[in-house]
Amino acid sequence: MPVPCARTHLARLLILFLLTAAAAAPAGPAAADGPGWTAEPAAGTAGAARPYFYLAGTAGTVLEDRVALSNTTGHELTLTLRGADAYNEADGAFAVRPARQSTGAGSWISFGAAATVRIPPRTRAVVPFTVTLPPASPPGHHPAAVVVAEAGHEAGVRVHLRVGGPTLAALTVEGVSVRGRGAGAQVAYTLVNRGNVALAPELSIRAEGLFGPVPGRSARAVPVELLPGQRVRLTEPWPGAPVLDDVDLTLTVTAPGAAPATAAVSAWCAPWGISARTGAGLLALAGAAPAALLLVRARRTRRERPVAPAQEERTPEHELTGATT
Incomplete structure (x- = not known):
């Protein structure tokens, strides 16, 4: 069956060519x-x-x-x-x-x-x-x-x-924050083009926890063409976010011709249940603290209040009349 095989081979080559052309197209x-x-x-x-x-x-x-x-x-x-x-x-x-x-x-x-x-x-x-x-x-x-x-x-x-004239490629990354938890966590950030040429930035995330490095994000292209003088607010998925850790994140953004820009933020990663119980405990502690303070003050007031002097007992006096018994 040489003919069908040849046709299949040609069809595969045609599909490969079309996919390559599509990838190379602007x-x-x-x-x-x-x-x-x-x-x-x-x-x-x-x-x-x-x-x-x-x-x-x-x-x-x-x-x-x-x-x-x-x-x-x-x-x-x-x-x-x-x-x-x-x-x-x-x-x-x-x-x-x-x-x-x-x-x-x-x-x-x-x-x-x-x-x-x-x-x-x-x-x-x-x-x-x-x-x-x-x-x-x-x-x-x-x-x-x-x-x-x-x-x-x-x-x-x-x-x-x-x-025509001198060109400057420059950008900064600002306002970094972490949203969500676990595999659904996202890193929000702002990119600012401070030069006079359009930029095609790439972003990487490095994360360090209490016990060492944790998964971040390797460098990948940001799906935006950042025009000169423009500011955009973007988010980056962070599927490697730990369930329970205190993490320091460092974002590094690069673009052709521009110096790397970095920004850092600390994030406390904890499950929702632990976060809720911790928050409730802190609220209860915050509510109990004023009551305890009032009780201590009341006791201190009673200890420091002066005691009134006791009245002396008087011995009854007998009237002398000079009468004999």
Whole structure:
């Protein structure tokens, strides 16, 4: 049965190729889409698809690019385009600001007269735009997006914009705390990008108990792209948390080009039952302490109170009348 075996072998190779290509593909969607339309970077000079816009230049220059819009419906669509500042939400997700709040790199993007485009049914249109870098724009990464809107629906295509000049990769980790117990424990922390380039951080946890090291977490990638100047609050599972121990945790965060950042916290790990009984005992002790103090004070007051002197007994006096008996 050589033919079926060969087909099986080819099928396996095809699956392996597809999985490898998917793993090598950039994260995130290659296009923004809405009901009946799509938006994506126009193909480059080599004809290859691009997952996002990448533009770089020195301050004071004007950069150019194009966005491709496709109408897949059977009727005409009117799309509006604008630039927007990009930022990290509190949990690290990528988001864009409204038009009136985009005062950074988003405001450098201009579509001119093509800010509103009418696209016939089943038609693809390519719209040019410019990015004007202000003369005083600081060096580093300036996250932005091209936002396309139609009938109340908005979608954006990321713009990786870099202004030439010195770059600084720097981050800190702050506000470390432990939530939960046992296998469900989590370590909460805040990451702050204090440099001018986007960072792909990695986090590791080292834990030391009363009797030596306890399982922590080996270094692994944090699932967030930390944009310049942004602060995010994240949690990391800690399945190796002990059931009963007093642990010192040290978090170490690294990123390419940045010095390692560390932060430490102490955590008392105890089962819920022990914690509840310990807490109840402490509350009872706290409640009994004032009563005991009042009792001691009462006894001390009785001991120190002066005793009134006893009255002397008087001997009855007999009246002498001079009478004889």
